[in-house]
Amino acid sequence: MEMSDAPPHPIAAPSGSSQPGYTPFPAAGNISDADRENLRRHGVLMTSFEELYNWGRSNSIWPLQFGLACCAIEMIAAATARFDIARFGAEIFRPSPRQADLMIVSGTVTKKMAPLVVRLWNQMPEPKYCIAMGACAISGGPFKQGYNVLKGIDRFMPVDIYIPGCPPRPEALLNGLVQLQQKIKGEKLTGPHAANFTRADKPSEYPIPEYGAHDLEPTKNDTVWAPPGQKS
């Protein structure tokens, strides 16, 4: 491929645009993506507010700085010079949920810790996203049949990206982050398919479970999670 004299513009459709699940934002009118690219080479930038907005926030995700177990070590490694999560604009780990966009649930969520994780999630402002990192955060992992570990954080709050692994490599976390960026870039701000954070009727806070005599009460939030084979 010959070298283009102009560097690729960041707003141009990403190379993964042909992947399933990613819908490039349609340009205004009947202008095709190829026509837009031609115009851009001539110095005419055609975009929409939605595309610009999503491009901006997907490239500046501020994760919440908290870790629960060994996955957190991999998350820390992803922030070091070797893996450098700053390449994807997500290096600003915030110690306050009020300033964070992304919760990386990195590690085992014990039943004792689960209410605090949900509370942190409720304290984060919209738009907010959640990555369940590692087998424990997804399903309880090796501790699933124990008495003290939550069988997945997704039974109390919505999860956008699941990263399998025990623990996942930093590259896997970065891949999950890129997946999340693509998800953000595909979100609609208006219309019937507008993202949840634009809609007042969608919840942004979730009930915090109470400590019971033997288990959390309730053990799951029925509005966000149903047992396998029992779609709600």
Added chain:
Amino acid sequence: MTTSVETLEQLRVRLLIRFPAADVTLVTNPGSSAEHSLLFGAAHAREIALFLRDDSQLALDYCSNATGIDWPDKEITEVTKTFVPDPAGGPAKTVEHKTTHLQPGYLESVYHLYSMALKHGPVIIRVRTANRSDQVTIPSLTPVWRSCDFQEREIFDLYGIVFEGHPDLRRLLMWDEFKDHPMRKDYVEPDDYEWEPTAHGDVAERAKQHASFVAGGATSATASAADPGLISVTSPKDGPGSASPATPKPEGLKP
């Protein structure tokens, strides 16, 4: 390297000379690990521990580990043989009598002691409670070795041994509202089984129990939902055709 039986026996004799009223027993471990230990009666455990720490020859100044053990009630069968002479003058018959008695269970706290000053150890000591239900108090050794603090709290949390004299005896791992002690042998977990793709062993057993539990619940739910009289009472204006979709589908019926 663990302390040999001979050394522990010498130590036991020495302790009995120092504390004549104390109850000190040597517990041998026949396994290859040969981790023999000394069992102390709860009444004198604290003073003996202080002696172990402060004696110049022992100087066991460091408790590296404290852990709990649950010994449940155990049924012990003893066979006694008696010879019954034959009145007719024949050979005596051997009659076996089997007697079973229940050895009551108890909880046990085990401490591994080392000497940093003299570089020896471990000396393993044990203290037992009277039973597993209401007399579960033994003296805390946290005033003797500070490192026992969190570990005795953990034993209190998971086994339910109450350490008398502990400065801050609260649950360590489970939440304060939690009832029961999960590491006891007779602990029953809440039925929170979920679908597993390759259930086997204990997990398969739990799957069966859970399935029977769900099936029992689903039968009654189906009976009430299929009862047309119940539907007409709850929604008298609706016809039977419009009422049936509104009926909640019982969860347990799904394959």
